[in-house]
Amino acid sequence: MGPVLAGVLQLLALIxxxxxxxxxxxDYMARVYSSDRHWRVEKWVYKGIGANPDAEMTWSAYLRGVxxxxxxxxxxxxLLMRLQGVLxxxxxxxxxxxxxxxxxxxxxxxxxxxxxxxxxxxxxxxxQTAGLAVQNFVSAAVGxxxxxxxxxxxxxxxxxxxxxFWSDLVRGTLRILVPAAAIAAxxxxxCGVIQNFSGIHEVGQFMGGTQxxxxxxxxxxxxxxxxxxxxxxxxxxNSAHPFENPTPFTNLFEIFLIxxxxxxxxxxxxVMVGSVKQGYAILATMFTIWLGFVxxxxxxxxxxxGPALQAAGGAxxxxxxxxxxxxxxxxxxxxxxxxxxxxxxxxxxxxxLGGGITMLGMMLGEIAPGGVGSGLYGMLIMAVIAVFIAGxxxxxxxxxxxxxxxxxxxxxxxxxxxxxxxLVLVFTAxxxxxxxxxHSMLNSGAHGFSEVLYAFTSASNNNxxxxxxxxxxxxxxxTMTGLAMLLGRFLPMVFVLAxxxxxxxxxxxxMTAGTLRTEKPLFTGLLVGAILIITGLTYFPALALxxxxxxxx
Numbered sequence: 228m229g230p231v232l233a234g235v236l237q238l239l240a241l242i243x244x245x246x247x248x249x250x251x252x253x254d255y256m257a258r259v260y261s262s263d264r265h266w267r268v269e270k271w272v273y274k275g276i277g278a279n280p281d282a283e284m285t286w287s288a289y290l291r292g293v294x295x296x297x298x299x300x301x302x303x304x305x306l307l308m309r310l311q312g313v314l315x316x317x318x319x320x321x322x323x324x325x326x327x328x329x330x331x332x333x334x335x336x337x338x339x340x341x342x343x344x345x346x347x348x349x350x351x352x353x354x355q356t357a358g359l360a361v362q363n364f365v366s367a368a369v370g371x372x373x374x375x376x377x378x379x380x381x382x383x384x385x386x387x388x389x390x391x392f393w394s395d396l397v398r399g400t401l402r403i404l405v406p407a408a409a410i411a412a413x414x415x416x417x418c419g420v421i422q423n424f425s426g427i428h429e430v431g432q433f434m435g436g437t438q439x440x441x442x443x444x445x446x447x448x449x450x451x452x453x454x455x456x457x458x459x460x461x462x463x464x465n466s467a468h469p470f471e472n473p474t475p476f477t478n479l480f481e482i483f484l485i486x487x488x489x490x491x492x493x494x495x496x497x498v499m500v501g502s503v504k505q506g507y508a509i510l511a512t513m514f515t516i517w518l519g520f521v522x523x524x525x526x527x528x529x530x531x532x533g534p535a536l537q538a539a540g541g542a543x544x545x546x547x548x549x550x551x552x553x554x555x556x557x558x559x560x561x562x563x564x565x566x567x568x569x570x571x572x573x574x575x576x577x578x579x580l581g582g583g584i585t586m587l588g589m590m591l592g593e594i595a596p597g598g599v600g601s602g603l604y605g606m607l608i609m610a611v612i613a614v615f616i617a618g619x620x621x622x623x624x625x626x627x628x629x630x631x632x633x634x635x636x637x638x639x640x641x642x643x644x645x646x647x648x649x650l651v652l653v654f655t656a657x658x659x660x661x662x663x664x665x666h667s668m669l670n671s672g673a674h675g676f677s678e679v680l681y682a683f684t685s686a687s688n689n690n691x692x693x694x695x696x697x698x699x700x701x702x703x704x705x706t707m708t709g710l711a712m713l714l715g716r717f718l719p720m721v722f723v724l725a726x727x728x729x730x731x732x733x734x735x736x737x738m739t740a741g742t743l744r745t746e747k748p749l750f751t752g753l754l755v756g757a758i759l760i761i762t763g764l765t766y767f768p769a770l771a772l773x774x775x776x777x778x779x780x
């Protein structure tokens with residue numbers, strides 16, 4: 228079997244698995260967020276934190292809950308890393324320095340999981356399991372909660388109430404993420420991923436010396452790392468490490484975990500707004516972009532330019548031979564079109580255009596299908612923009628799901644789509660202009676610029692992957708990427724929740740003959756075009772200086 232055919236067959240198997248899970252998982256999540264009953268364990272949690280799960284919240288109260296919970300998470304994780312040296316189970320590792328502790332705490336709380344350290348040489352068992360793994364669950368649940376609040380904004384009328392943040396957070400964690408991760412972890416252990424609390428072992432003889440490896444609760448963290456679109460690896464090699472991802476099957480299974488909740492949330496959206504066809508329209512948009520990116524990535528990485536690539540059968544530099552070019556291409560696209568950031572190959576070693584595709588996937592806003600929750604609310608914001616554009620074309624007040632898109636709504640949507648590009652471009656420009664930050668670049672020229680551009684694209688979009696050549700463990704990059712992660716995560720949520728409230732307060736508008744049918748293929752095409760054009764106009768000059776210049780050289 229040739230490598231191209233193998234890649235295509237894996238892609239088809241992945242699509243089939245996602246299709247089988249789509250309806251049952253999407254319907255289940257809709258029931259979770261619509262239920263008025265509380266599990267006993269949930270009542271214990273509410274009592275412990277002093278929350279009333281039945282009290283409806285306005286958008287400002289909901290936002291305060293998000294920010295307060297996330298602030299406590301940052302503080303707790305920061306202190307845990309600063310005290311690691313005196314904690315049991317530290318494996319002898321010292322406390323993490325302040326700048327890196329700040330960066331890592333912000334990274335995991337914002338669902339970014341950017342890592343400027345070697346996991347197996349920096350973090351002990353307590354920090355990995357009680358700190359990082361816990362944030363993998365709750366940061367994903369926060370994103371899902373905000374998405375559900377926006378969906379309620381479309382579904383409700385004549386009210387400013389969007390549900391209860393604490394109820395949404397706890398249900399998303401205990402009813403969706405914990406059971407899904409438990410099942411996934413069992414599958415991974417059965418397939419060879421390690422799960423233990425062993426210490427450091429010296430293994431093998433390498434060039435006259437030994438190599439040290441430590442164990443860990445890897446399978447359980449790997450499961451939530453993927454299914455919560457987190458991405459932070461237990462080991463520095465991330466999902467290219469055989470302890471995290473030993474076989475081609477586990478590789479494909481981990482891609483499935485990355486994609487299954489973001490895609491299924493479109494079904495949840497359709498059920499909650501009372502029209503599954505609307506969910507299918509959003510799904511079709513996400514799937515079209517994802518499949519197009521996968522096809523483009525495979526083409527760039529299988530393109531045989533020069534005798535070395537022809538002999539190898541593709542661009543194998545930086546890729547695991549266990550997985551091959553096809554599977555690595557699917558993984559790279561899936562992890563950058565979501566907010567995952569996990570890698571089974573190293574994006575810096577992709578072809579020039581291939582590296583640009585990974586970057587463009589993040590620049591789209593990670594909405595195809597995006598992170599758990601963040602992908603759905605990002606795509607719905609773009610749907611509001613697309614409806615507004617359509618309204619301008621025909622001279623009619625734009626409407627979406629029976630809600631008018633007026634001045635306030637479009638201003639909030641416009642602010643949302645402008646925040647992340649501003650963060651990416653400003654931070655990149657400042658880093659390239661100052662004398663010290665460029666010293667962190669391994670390469671010069673277009674590829675070196677791409678390393679910095681990729682870093683701030685990844686941080687601002689809460690992705691977490693990196694071009695491996697950049698030394699980001701400096702005070703400058705630890706601080707600036709930390710700020711980019713904070714602003715890139717929480718500023719957009721302000722506008723999402725404000726928009727949800729504005730929509731919920733409206734009286735539904737009846738459908739007429741002139742209403743744009745947003746469940747039809749025509750709207751899907753308009754939405755895909757709006758996403759690609761807006762992103763292209765925003766980022767094209769920066770891409771031209773980096774991956775495009777390198778790829779066309």
